[in-house]
Amino acid sequence: LQRSDLGFDPANVLAGFVLPPPAKYPSPESRVAFYDQVLERAQALPGVETAALTSVLPLVGGDSDMDFQVEGAPPPKPGEESPVTWYRVVSAGYFKAMGIIPTRGRVFAAKEPAPEVVINEALARKHWPGQDPVGRRVRAGGGDGPWFTVVGTVGEVKHQGPRAAARGQMFIPYWHVPEPGVNVVLKTTGAPERLTRPLKDAVAQVDPDVPVSRTAPMAQ
Numbered sequence: 001l002q003r004s005d006l007g008f009d010p011a012n013v014l015a016g017f018v019l020p021p022p023a024k025y026p027s028p029e030s031r032v033a034f035y036d037q038v039l040e041r042a043q044a045l046p047g048v049e050t051a052a053l054t055s056v057l058p059l060v061g062g063d064s065d066m067d068f069q070v071e072g073a074p075p076p077k078p079g080e081e082s083p084v085t086w087y088r089v090v091s092a093g094y095f096k097a098m099g100i101i102p103t104r105g106r107v108f109a110a111k112e113p114a115p116e117v118v119i120n121e122a123l124a125r126k127h128w129p130g131q132d133p134v135g136r137r138v139r140a141g142g143g144d145g146p147w148f149t150v151v152g153t154v155g156e157v158k159h160q161g162p163r164a165a166a167r168g169q170m171f172i173p174y175w176h177v178p179e180p181g182v183n184v185v186l187k188t189t190g191a192p193e194r195l196t197r198p199l200k201d202a203v204a205q206v207d208p209d210v211p212v213s214r215t216a217p218m219a220q
Helices: 028-043 123-129 192-206
Strands: 013-020 048-054 063-072 084-090 102-103 115-119 137-140 148-154 170-175 184-187 212-217
Touching: 013 192, 028 048, 028 184, 028 192, 084 148, 115 123, 123 148, 123 170, 184 192, 192 212
Parallel strands: 084 170, 115 148
Antiparallel strands: 013 184, 013 212, 048 084, 048 184, 063 084, 063 137, 102 148, 115 170, 137 148
């Protein structure tokens, strides 16, 4: 288990969870503005190489899933289920902070206005077997929302533990789908636990009513 390829590098990474109060941040736009400021202040901390956000951390056991549509695919027949993927809402720097290497294409740029997503190889194999999924489009959550263009793929990040089989995953920019709460992830130049207090102070400078909980090094 200790030698398992986790699909990411936990070394020198600190994580902490923030949950802006819904009454104070009721709209997606207000949450995006809060997360923007948290990222900016976290990135400026001494000893931080890359600051990032993610709605779901690897190895936590739980996960978020959603229905989605593949452009050009026939709709599900009566009684058939729609395609389902695990998803996480992330910032552009998440892949660099966690050492997740693109296998095809690229990751999305910071605050890229066009709807773009990154998927893992398991999702690519299932819906585009033997094909390059880069440039294909999906509609997250079904319904009549925007079509997201797949701009790149990554390998298999173990979200359900080192023994877990690969499952389809989709990475969505946080400014398009701002979750109610996110994990702040810091790739550090030294011992990550030393950034615990500076991270809490940085978030308090944005809003003293928002604590940082569940802080821990990813290696732990």
